[in-house]
Amino acid sequence: MQNGDAVVEMTNVRKEYSDSVALDGLSLTVRAGEAVAVMGPSGSGKSTLLNMIAGLDRPSSGSVVVHGTDLGVLSETGLALFRRRGIGMVFQFFNLLDDLSALDNVALAAQLTGTSAGQARKRAVELFGELGIAHRKNVYPAQLSGGERQRVAVARALMNRPALLLADEPTGALDSRSGEQVMDLLLDLNQIGQTLLLVTHDERLATRCATRLIEVVDGRIAREHSLERAL
Amino acid sequence: MNAVWQAAWAAVRRRKLQTIVIGVVVCAASATLVMALGLLEAAAAPFDRAFAAQQGAHLSAAFDPEKVSEADLEREGTDSAGPFLQTTVDTSSSDVFLGSLTVVGRPDPGGAVDRVSVWQGRWATNPGEIVLNRAPGTTGRTEVGSRISLPDRPALTVVGFAHSVTGSADAWVTPAQARELGPTALQMLYRFAKADTAADVDAGQARVTAGLPAGALLGTLSHLTVKDKATSELGVFIPFLMIFGVLGLVVAVLIVANVVSGAVVAGLRHIGMLKAIGFTPNQVMAVYLVMVSIPAVAGCALGTVAGNLFAKPVVQDAVDGFGVDELSFAPWVNVVAALGMPVLVALAALVPALRARRLPAARVISAGTTAHTGRALRIQRWLSGTRLPRSVSLGLGLPFARAGRSALTLAAVVFGVMTVTLAVGVTMSMTAYNEAVRPNHADRVELLAGPPLGLRVPGEEAPAARLSDAEDESMLRSLPGTTALLAMSQLETEVAGGTQKAMISFYRGDGATLGPRVLTGQWPDGPGQVVVPSRFLNQRGLSVGDTITVAARGNRTQVRIVGVVLTNNADQIFADWSTLDRLVPGARADSYQVRTAPGTNRDTFTAAVLARDPGLRVLPPRDGTSSTAVIIISAAVMLTLVLGAVAALGVFNTVVLNARERRRDLGMLKSIGMTPRQVTVLLVTSMGALGVVGGLIGVPVGIAVHQVVVPAMARAGQADAVDILMNVYHAPTLALLALTGVVIAVLGAVVPARGAARLSIATVLHNE
Numbered sequence: 001m002q003n004g005d006a007v008v009e010m011t012n013v014r015k016e017y018s019d020s021v022a023l024d025g026l027s028l029t030v031r032a033g034e035a036v037a038v039m040g041p042s043g044s045g046k047s048t049l050l051n052m053i054a055g056l057d058r059p060s061s062g063s064v065v066v067h068g069t070d071l072g073v074l075s076e077t078g079l080a081l082f083r084r085r086g087i088g089m090v091f092q093f094f095n096l097l098d099d100l101s102a103l104d105n106v107a108l109a110a111q112l113t114g115t116s117a118g119q120a121r122k123r124a125v126e127l128f129g130e131l132g133i134a135h136r137k138n139v140y141p142a143q144l145s146g147g148e149r150q151r152v153a154v155a156r157a158l159m160n161r162p163a164l165l166l167a168d169e170p171t172g173a174l175d176s177r178s179g180e181q182v183m184d185l186l187l188d189l190n191q192i193g194q195t196l197l198l199v200t201h202d203e204r205l206a207t208r209c210a211t212r213l214i215e216v217v218d219g220r221i222a223r224e225h226s227l228e229r230a231l
Numbered sequence: 232m233n234a235v236w237q238a239a240w241a242a243v244r245r246r247k248l249q250t251i252v253i254g255v256v257v258c259a260a261s262a263t264l265v266m267a268l269g270l271l272e273a274a275a276a277p278f279d280r281a282f283a284a285q286q287g288a289h290l291s292a293a294f295d296p297e298k299v300s301e302a303d304l305e306r307e308g309t310d311s312a313g314p315f316l317q318t319t320v321d322t323s324s325s326d327v328f329l330g331s332l333t334v335v336g337r338p339d340p341g342g343a344v345d346r347v348s349v350w351q352g353r354w355a356t357n358p359g360e361i362v363l364n365r366a367p368g369t370t371g372r373t374e375v376g377s378r379i380s381l382p383d384r385p386a387l388t389v390v391g392f393a394h395s396v397t398g399s400a401d402a403w404v405t406p407a408q409a410r411e412l413g414p415t416a417l418q419m420l421y422r423f424a425k426a427d428t429a430a431d432v433d434a435g436q437a438r439v440t441a442g443l444p445a446g447a448l449l450g451t452l453s454h455l456t457v458k459d460k461a462t463s464e465l466g467v468f469i470p471f472l473m474i475f476g477v478l479g480l481v482v483a484v485l486i487v488a489n490v491v492s493g494a495v496v497a498g499l500r501h502i503g504m505l506k507a508i509g510f511t512p513n514q515v516m517a518v519y520l521v522m523v524s525i526p527a528v529a530g531c532a533l534g535t536v537a538g539n540l541f542a543k544p545v546v547q548d549a550v551d552g553f554g555v556d557e558l559s560f561a562p563w564v565n566v567v568a569a570l571g572m573p574v575l576v577a578l579a580a581l582v583p584a585l586r587a588r589r590l591p592a593a594r595v596i597s598a599g600t601t602a603h604t605g606r607a608l609r610i611q612r613w614l615s616g617t618r619l620p621r622s623v624s625l626g627l628g629l630p631f632a633r634a635g636r637s638a639l640t641l642a643a644v645v646f647g648v649m650t651v652t653l654a655v656g657v658t659m660s661m662t663a664y665n666e667a668v669r670p671n672h673a674d675r676v677e678l679l680a681g682p683p684l685g686l687r688v689p690g691e692e693a694p695a696a697r698l699s700d701a702e703d704e705s706m707l708r709s710l711p712g713t714t715a716l717l718a719m720s721q722l723e724t725e726v727a728g729g730t731q732k733a734m735i736s737f738y739r740g741d742g743a744t745l746g747p748r749v750l751t752g753q754w755p756d757g758p759g760q761v762v763v764p765s766r767f768l769n770q771r772g773l774s775v776g777d778t779i780t781v782a783a784r785g786n787r788t789q790v791r792i793v794g795v796v797l798t799n800n801a802d803q804i805f806a807d808w809s810t811l812d813r814l815v816p817g818a819r820a821d822s823y824q825v826r827t828a829p830g831t832n833r834d835t836f837t838a839a840v841l842a843r844d845p846g847l848r849v850l851p852p853r854d855g856t857s858s859t860a861v862i863i864i865s866a867a868v869m870l871t872l873v874l875g876a877v878a879a880l881g882v883f884n885t886v887v888l889n890a891r892e893r894r895r896d897l898g899m900l901k902s903i904g905m906t907p908r909q910v911t912v913l914l915v916t917s918m919g920a921l922g923v924v925g926g927l928i929g930v931p932v933g934i935a936v937h938q939v940v941v942p943a944m945a946r947a948g949q950a951d952a953v954d955i956l957m958n959v960y961h962a963p964t965l966a967l968l969a970l971t972g973v974v975i976a977v978l979g980a981v982v983p984a985r986g987a988a989r990l991s992i993a994t995v996l997h998n999e
Contacts, residue, residue, distance in 0.1 A: 051993040056902065076989075077906040084904025095899035099608055099632055104615045109903045111621040121616075140608065156903065 005032045006065075007164050007195050008053055013062035015048050015219075022048040023059070024219035032163070035186075035196040037210035037227075039203070045219040046199045050168050053197065054087050055079040067163055084113055088157030092169035094149040096141040102152045103128065103137040109159035120159075127155040131185060147178025154185060158194075165189065167198045171205055183208050235514050238505060239521035242498070246522075249494050252884050253576075254526035254533075256490045259877050260483035261534025261572045262541065266873065267475070267483065268564040269543065278458050281396045285346045286310075288397040288420035290436055291452040293317055296417050298447040309439060310422040312344040316406060316414035320381065334361070335400035335418055336409020344420045345397045351375060352391025355404050358411070361387040362403045364395055385411060398457050416449050429455055474653065474940050475870045482646045482874050484575060486881040489639035491523055491579035493888040498522075519584045520577055527576040535568045607631035622909035625900075626916025629889060637921060640885040644925030645932065647878030648972045652933025653940065654867035655968060659959035660941050661864055667748050667797045667955055675745075676836060677850040678707075678823045697846040700819035704740070706843050707823055712831035715741040718820035720811055724781040724804075735761070735781065739808035745824055746805060750954070751775060752794025758809035762794040767802065781814070788813040797955060823847075875975055882918050882979025890914060890987035898992045907988035914984035915977055922976025926969040933968070934960055 008030035015023040022045045030036050038046050051057035052064050055071045064071045067086050074082060083089075096105050103124050110120035128134045131151045141149055150170060157165055167186065171179035179202070186209045190196050200206055206213055207227055215223040243250050281287075294304060294314070301314050316336040340347035340354050350367045352375040363373060377389040387404065399420055404412070423435035432453045440448050498519065505515050539560060610631050614624040630637035680696040680703060696703055700718070707716050718739040738746055743754040747762075752775050755762055761779075768774060778791045781804075788810065796805060811818055827836055837849045890897065897910055905913075941956050960968075 047993070054902065056993040057991070077908060080901060080904050080906035080909075082904075083902065089902050091899075091902075095895060095902070097896050097899070099611045099628065100615060101608075101612060104612060107615070108621060108900075111615075112904050112909075117616045117618070160904075 006030070007032050007034075007067060008197070009063075009065040010049075010052065011063050011065075013049075013052055013059045013064060015045075015052065015057070016060045021219055023052070025062070026216070026220055027062075028214065028221065030164070030195065030197055032195050033190075033193055034212060035190040035198070035210045036212045036214060037198045037200060037206035038214050038216055039200060039206055040216035040222075044216045046216050047168060048219075049216065050166055050197065050199050053164070054089055054166055055082055084109075085160050086162055086164065088160070088162035088165045090150065090153050090157050090165070090167040090170045092172040094141070094146075094153045094173070096149060096152060096156075098141050101138050101140055102133070102144065102148075105141070105152060106155045106159055109156050113160055123159065124155065127158060131155050145178065146174045147181050150174060150178065150182050151185065154182070154189075158189070164195045164197065167196065167200075169200055169202075170198065171200070171202055179205070234510070235517045235521065238510070238518045239525070242501065242518070242522045243525050246498075248887060250526045252887055253490055253494060253523060254530040256486055256877075256880055256884060257527045257530030257572060257576060258534035258537065259880055260487050261531045261568050262538035263483045263534075263873060263877055264572060265535055265538025265560065265564060265568045266870075267477070268567055269538075269560045272561055272564055278396070282454065282458070285348065285396045286342075286344050286422060287395075287454055287457075288312070288345045288399060289423045289426035289454045290421045290432055290439070291345075291397060291399050292419045292421070292436070292439070293416040293449040293451070294419065294443070294447050295449050296414060298444050299417065301417065303443060303447075304417065304419050304439075309435075310343045311419055311439070312342045313419040314417040315419075316409035317400070317416040317418040318409060318412045318414045320379075320384070320402075320412065332401040334402045334404055334409065334412060336406035336414070337400075337403045338406055340393055340403075344422050345395055345399050347393045347395045347399075347403070349391050349393040352389070354393070355390055355408070358405065358408050359385055359388055360390040360404065360408070362391045362393050363389055364398070364401050364403070365392045366394055396457070397454065398452065426454065429453065474936060475650075475866075478646060478650050478653075478870075478874060482643060482650070482877050483572075485639055485643045485646065486877055486884075487572065487575055488579040489636060489643065489881050490884045491527070491576050492583045492639075493636055493884060494523055494580070516581075516584050520580055523576060523580045524573060528573055531569060531572040531576075534572070535565055538568065539565065607634070620909075620912075622905065622913040623916050626913040627920050629893075629913070629917035630921055633889070633892075636885055636888065640881055640918070641921045641925055641928075643878045643881035644921055644972050644975055645929040647875050647975045648925050648929025648968070649933040649936065650874040650878075651871050651971045652930050652968050653936050654871040655964070656934065656937035656959050657941065657944075658864045658867050659964075660937075660956045663955045663959060664797075672826070674827050674829070674831075676825045676827060676833065676840070678825070678840060679821065679848040679850060680819065680823065680846070681821045695846045696819075696844055698844045703823065703844055703847070704820070707825055707840065710825075710836065710839055712827045712836050713825050714828050715744050715826040717741055717745040717824040718808070719822050719824065720808075720818055720820050722783050722811070722814060722818075724783040724814070733767070733781070733802045733804050735783075735804045735806050735810075737806050737808050737811040739820065741826075742805075742807070745826060747796040747798050748955070750795045750797050752792075755793055755805065755807040755810075757807060758813065759788065759790050760793045760810070761790045761804045761806045762796045763792055763804050764798045765795050767804065768792070768795065783814045786814045875971075879975050879979035882921075882976050883983055886914055886918060886980045886983040886987075889917065890983055890990075894987070894990055897987055897990055901990070901992045907985075910988035911981070911984045914987055915980045918976040918980035919973055922973035924972070925976065926972030929972055930965060930968045 006029050008028065010026060010028040013023050013026045014021070024045075026045070026049065028049070038049060040046050048057065052059055052071075053066060055064075055066075055074065058072065066082070069082060069086070071079065071082065096102075097108070100108065103121060106124040106127060107117065107120035110123055111117060115123075125134070125137060128137045131154065133148055133151050133155075136144060136148055136152075141152070144152065150173075154170075165186075170186065171182050174182060183205050186196060186198070186205075190209065190211075196209065198205065198210060210227050212224070212226050214221055296316075304314050318334050320332045320334050337347075340349055347364075348367075349362065352362070355362045361379065373389055375389055375391060378386055379389070380386045385408075387408075393403065397420065399418065419439070421435060421439055423431065425431045426435060432455060436451060505518060510518065543560065607628070611625075611628040614628045615621075617624055619627070630641075680700070698706060704716065704718055707713055720737045722735050722737065724733055724735050738755075743749075743756075746754060749762060750765070752762065763773075773779065773792060775792050775795060778789050780787060780789050782788075790804075790806060790810060825836075827833070840847060841849065897913075900913075901907075901910060937960075938957065945956060
């Protein structure tokens, strides 16, 4: 995919729950190579927006097309296969498997695609080196710091070389120093061409990593503007 | 409403699935417990129960009416029934052959002693009516309405079947009818205050016969003798029922311990939160005990009622043969189930709750939801390097994360597999034995040529072959469709040195093919050779190779035992036809057995036989079923289903708990591309692994128990545990049995696993 091509195209997406409307006719396009930060108050629909793009949830109406694939036509299994190769996700609370070592957590993503354990571990070791945590590869999540856990989570998200990296409050559970490290990591990734979509409350993260800022209020895009990265 | 109750009730309402699972498991376990305890109680003393229920007679006595009057027999201070007029009726010349019957004239079946239970039809209230003494469900060839016509005596119509555990009579009629039949004795039935030993019964007998003229007492029957006979005939059930009772008990306890302790462990974080907002450690414990007890008490109450409703018929079937008329579980069974199960639940909850109580609140709140031990991590690391699909290797490692829970689940699966293995083994043993002793060959035609030797000719109705023995045999052999033929003649003989008689069946023709199965030695093929059942040898202290002397019709001959055959009649001997000539020279066969070729029409064949010799009588095809075998097999099937279902319920609960604890992990796995099917595979594999191990442990243990139970059953039936009973597990059967554990595990796991696979990732991952 070349820079400028649309990676995500959301059109008039509405998501209703029994007692509320999370997204109200939202439309959004994310292009390859962009780093888009989504901000907004609690309950504004940011996480729902992310879930729609990741295929974790389905819209009540409207369409979500990612890498040219209309997610609305995919079954649960189809969505899983789509996520496996097309999407990398980073969560606020890391969501690592406690009984797998850091290396095996990362290798797991590749193994799901059918890659052998040996090949998966080799690729994971490379990523650990690139992310600066090679010395921690055989440690279990409980023994890692918050920043290290999030780096491991990022490594896992990058394992299958996804075209789109989604991050939901990636620094929300980290101390400031760890948060800085993760911000640097995301910035570096985007600068080498990784498309990013961040959901965050952290304005520093948004302004530092994103090339475009979208503010969501009551399920709609209230404001949208390009950013100059603060280097 | 105090804080403890409020918190507990809120937890019950919020954790609906857990509440339902605890309720259902405790309900099923309580029902199983009622059944298990009921079985144990029933199996412990079925004769005694039946005897007590009927106020059985400790002593049945027959007095000479010429020497004592009815008034002479009255005794103060002793419970008694009678005197009843007693006579003997020989039915050998009747259409309905019932042998020699001891018939008692009795106005009604009730009374202080020997309360006879009428289980079909009604009591005899009019002249010409008779009620036969039979164990419930066993009417034989007679039925209500059957007519017993006797020469020079009034005809009697069967109006009902009743059972006397005491065995006080073979049949009952009205007192007036008994008088008309010609009474030969006065029957008295006594219950003594103490009758546990023969000396007690003798002492009681001395009291009730004191002062009577010499020779007035014609004969007596002690309840101890009756009990010995009953338990030797039906005691075969007892080891079987006992072992199933114990299995039911153990499985019920295991499952409840697993479910309840799992519920408490799953709530560790909740416990920590309660502490954080000011609940004392004891209050926290109380919240948890109440939370678990609410569904447990409801489930226990329902289960106890259900156990009484549904388990009782199973136990009733099993003990019917003992004459237990209407089974009611002893009060202690329900008390133990109703009180014991909640106590068990409380104990199971208490252990992990005490552990949680000791933990600081902060640590409990922050504790991960999974346990991590070094071994579990090493296994998970090793599995991740294997070539197995990742969903499978992750699933295989899951049981090690919660070793205690997995061990309890595994134990339940082991017991489930063991139950199935034992039940299958017992069923196969019973089926093999039944097929051997009661062959139900659709390809055989049995023909009567005349009345069996030793019995009186039953008049014009009896079969009477028109052709000679040799002509009949030749005719039968020449018929299209005949592939093998056996001619047989029966003769009642005295066995010298013994007190019992024996029936010898003399075989001519293809005896080795069509005769009973030879277990050891050989089929007799010459004069003076016999084969006998093992019970014949055991009761007389004989062995193969010994020689015995038999006598009949004034002739005597020695025969050598050359083998052991499988048959359930202890007093039946089989000999070659050449031996018959020594006892009854020139006797003819009284029956023939023909094996027909496949595809031969039975009706066409028998029509051809009767066209050539109309004097032959074709017997209806044998009903090869045995009520004992049917009851044991059906009880085995029922118990297996119940215990297998309870074991599967334990697996279900484990998967529910694991999935709940692992919901964040499962959500993450789905978020990185694990399909719902793979999530299902992961969770099912985790239990399938336990199923495999459970199968590998449960099958050999089940076989070992079979090797103990079946010989015990055989001993109770005074038979040998012959190969046909013991060697029932063959390779294909073992392979299928080994899969039982996997089947139990997969059946229990698949529903909650599919539920977990449908978890909303968005909800799981964003709600921390």
